Amino acid sequence: MQAFVRLIAIVLCSAPAWAVPLASKMSLWETDDGSPHLFRALAYHLAQGVPWDLPRWTPDFFLGFGYPVFNYYSPLTYLAASMLSWVGLPLIEACTLLGAGAVVVGATGAASAVDRLWPVGDDGANRRSAAMVLAGASYSLAPYPFLVNLHVRGDLPE
Numbered sequence: 001m002q003a004f005v006r007l008i009a010i011v012l013c014s015a016p017a018w019a020v021p022l023a024s025k026m027s028l029w030e031t032d033d034g035s036p037h038l039f040r041a042l043a044y045h046l047a048q049g050v051p052w053d054l055p056r057w058t059p060d061f062f063l064g065f066g067y068p069v070f071n072y073y074s075p076l077t078y079l080a081a082s083m084l085s086w087v088g089l090p091l092i093e094a095c096t097l098l099g100a101g102a103v104v105v106g107a108t109g110a111a112s113a114v115d116r117l118w119p120v121g122d123d124g125a126n127r128r129s130a131a132m133v134l135a136g137a138s139y140s141l142a143p144y145p146f147l148v149n150l151h152v153r154g155d156l157p158e
Contacts, residue, residue: 006129007108013137014107028095031154037077041095044070044078045085054079074157099150106145107136 028034040058047055054075061067070078077098084094111132118128140146149155 006111006132009133010107010111010136011104013133014103014140016141028092028154028156031152034154034156037154037156038092038095040069040073041078041081041085041091044075045082045091048082077157095156099156102150102156103140103146107140110139111136 028038043058043060044055046060047058049055054070056068056071057066058069059066061069080098081091081094084097085091089097114132114135115128118131149158
């Protein structure tokens with residue numbers, strides 16, 4: 001039960017990083033690098049054919065000659081967006097949801113690292129819980145990982 005309370009606290013403390021873009025309808029089109037990632041997600045979805053297929057060649061890139069972009073640049077991000085699109089979510093909403101999920105997973109990972117590295121003692125349980133929540137919140141509100149990379153640059157795969 002205590003782990004669940006910690007997880008809820010981490011998600012709530014990281015809320016400014018993931019809830020603001022969802023509530024304000026901030027779009028990847030308005031970011032610096034968002035539109036190429038949306039185009040790549042669409043090309044991945046169109047080249048996929050079936051939901052579990054992993055395409056390597058994109059026939060519409062490079063002036064119609066094709067390009068093996070998914071051999072080199074983050075195919076799993078576009079696979080996740082395409083899977084959400086196969087479920088019925090619009091592709092731009094799928095990419096936004098992936099960004100919000102990345103914030104929550106990153107904050108939970110930072111909290112798990114503190115949990116793993118904090119020395120175990122009888123008196124430090126409350127301090128360890130507070131440190132876990134603080135680590136998750138500070139990682140999700142750090143300038144580069146999410147605030148700049150996700151909301152200004154729109155670099156979802158990074």
